[in-house]
Amino acid sequence: MSAAQPSTPRPASSLRPRKSPWPKRAAIAVAVLVLAGAGWHFYSQRSAEEAAGAYRTAKIERGDIRVTISATGALSAISTVDVGSQISGQVIDVLADYNDHVTKGQVIARIDPSTYEAQINQGNAQVANARASLATAQATLRNAELDYQRKSSLVKDQLIARSDADLARAALEQARAQLNGAQAQIEQQLASTQTSRLNLQRTVIRAPVDGVVLTRSIEPGQTVAASLQAPVLFQIAEDLSKMEIVLAIDEADIGQVKPGQAVNFTVDSFPDRKFRGAVQQVRLSATNTSNVITYPVVVAVDNADGVLLPGMTANAEIEVSHRDDVLRVGNAALRYKPDDDAAAAAGAPAGGAGGQRGGLGGDLPRVAEQLKLDANQRAAFDAALEQMKQRMAARAGGAAAGGASGGPPAGGAPNIIMGGRGPGGGGGNNNRNRAAGAVSGAARQRMLERFNQQFGAFRALLSDEQKQKWDSEVGALVSARRAPLYKLVGGKPEAVTVRVGASDGSWTEVSGNIKEGDEVVVGTGRGAK
Incomplete structure (x- = not known):
């Protein structure tokens, strides 16, 4: 019987169960997908940031706009009397001096x-x-x-x-x-x-009015000759508590100046203090200086404290318009014009009569708030506004169908940006501008007629004062100028046409398909070509 051979022991590794390679591969695949997603997100975010960084933007904000006209003039007394002599002779007494307060009938000089x-x-x-x-x-x-x-x-x-x-x-x-x-x-x-x-x-010279002596032109012993013209001996300002400024206003601005408008002005003697006045008179006597036509505008000033003196130079601003809490945008956004490729990508601005009516629907509630309507008037206004919105929605549907068929929108009007030049904008071909202006004027007239029909029942309920304000505000909305803005949406500019209102040189009132906080393009970024 042969001896039994010892059995060879199996390796320990052969006793463990073998692991599947799929979990490891799945983990690797998930990691790769996560890294790819993160990379794509980073790339997309970076591309969006680069696209947004290609433009300089500003935000639509709310604020006040004051439209002013600047001019300079000299302060003077409202009434200045030149005291002269009707006779000739030698002056023996001078009883008044500069800045003396005199009363009517007081002796101020004597002639021999x-x-x-x-x-x-x-x-x-x-x-x-x-x-x-x-x-x-x-x-x-x-x-x-x-x-x-x-x-x-x-x-x-x-x-x-x-x-x-x-x-x-x-x-x-x-x-x-x-x-x-x-x-x-x-x-x-x-x-x-x-x-x-x-x-x-007449050898006794008396003060003709109560006032202050501004100038004195004689000395004792001087001979006065009044043969052809009465010599001026004294100049008396009647009342320095009320003064005036005569401003020279350019003919381009004189149409905006009306009596009663507020005037702010400063003088060099008090640079940190602002004084107030009001337009009292717009005179018709034009002055031609080197082919520049100006008109004198008289500003009434209260000088109760007596700090203002005759002859001071006043740097004045006439407030011709004041808009409170309105949407406004920097004028740089209205001056921005993209190149041809960017303009094509942004799309043509939505204009025309339809866009104009849509914008009116957003502004009319603001006008109604100013009228302080009662319950019946408010109900009539809401009904007319709702009917107008329904008509516009129906026309918008017809316009979309007409555009899809390749032809012009049904019942639509050509897209026209009304008003010609915008703030800071340039003009185009003169003939084209004249033609556009003519069409815009006709479109405005037609739209105003339709508008009066739609709101005729509401207007009939207004008082005379409310009707006057309503007609004025609606006329201003209808005739408002249009200008294109480029909103930044998703890093890309999107063209939109807005109504342009008052402008103070830095900010311009805008309304339409925009809201507070919207970013608009004012220029290209440093990295942009």
Whole structure:
């Protein structure tokens, strides 16, 4: 029997169950997918950031817009009186000086009265002489009357010739004429003396009004010559608590200036202080300076504290329009114009009559809030607004169908950006602009007529004051200018047409298919070509 051979022990590894390679491969695949997803997300995010970084943007925000017209002028008293002299002579007293407050009738200067006193004495003597001549004429007249009476009775008795009676009658009439001449001479001498007395009174110069002496042009001992023109001795400002500024406004801006508009101004003496006034008068007397036409505008200023002085230069701003809490955008966004490729990618701006009506639907509630409507008026307005929105929705559906068929939208109008130039924008071909302007004007008129029909029942319920404000606001909305903006959506610009309102040079009021917080393109980024 052979010896048993020991059995060879199996390796320990051969005793363990063998693991499947699939879990490891799945984990690797999941890791690869996660890394690929992360890479794609990073790439997409980076591409979006790069696309957004290709443009410089600004946000639509709410704020106030003040439209002003700047001009300069000089402060002056409302009433300034030049005090002169009607007579010539030597000044013997000057009783008022610069900045003195004077009252009406107060003596402010005297001229030597000796010449006029001598003239009065001479006139008195001439009057006395004329009265003596009058007495002589009276005596002669009495004698002539008696002689004529005697000779008339003798002629009746035929004691003297009739010729003698005729001579006596002629002497009587001559005596009467001499008497009348003597009386006239007395009146003449009295009038001459009265003139001398008036000139004597004029040697005393009195203040014609209450006020302040601005200028004094004479000194004691100076001779005043008033032969051809009355020399100005003093200049008196009647009331410096009320002053005025005369501004020279360019003809391009004068149409916006109306009496009652607020005016803010500063003077160099008080640079940190703002003063207020109001437009009092727009004068029609135009001034042509180097072919530049300006009109004077008078601004009334309250100077109760007396800090403003005549002659100060005022840097004024006339507030011609003030819009509170409106959507506004920087003017750089309205000046931005993309190149041809970017414009094609952005799409043509939505304009035309349909877009305009849609924008009106968003602005009309704001207008209605200003009218302070009652319940009946509010119900009529809401009904008319809802009907307008339904009509626009129906027309939008028809326009979409018309566009899909390749033709123009059904019942639609050509896309026209109204108003020509926008803020900071440029003009195109003159003929094209004129044609577009003509079509835009006709479209505005048609739209205004349709609008009046749609809201006719509502308007009939308004008071006269509400009707006036409603018509004014609606007219402004209909005739508002249009301009394109480019909103940044998903890193790409999207064209949209907005209504352009008031502008202060930096910000412009806008309304339409935009809202507060929207980002609009104002320019290309540094990395953009």
